[in-house]
Amino acid sequence: MEWNLEGKRVKVNYMGYIRAGKVINSRVKYGGDVQHAVDLVEPIQLPWRTEPTLRVLVDHNEVVDLLV
Secondary structure (H helix, E strand, C coil): CCCCCCCCCCCCCCCCCEEEEEEEEEECCCCCCCEEEEEEEEECCCCCCCCCCEEEEEEEHEEEEECC
């Protein structure tokens, strides 16, 4: 799998929540790991926030699948 997923639809595992979304930005972090900013199709409710979350940052190893 390539590292730059900008504009692609993906399925991610964010803190145990499996959600689909679109990659807004891919970047190489200090140390060489890749991180993606993903706009989720369906929001998640995190216990420490009062509003639902629609954008998450995930590491490349948390990308479960590329969607067509």
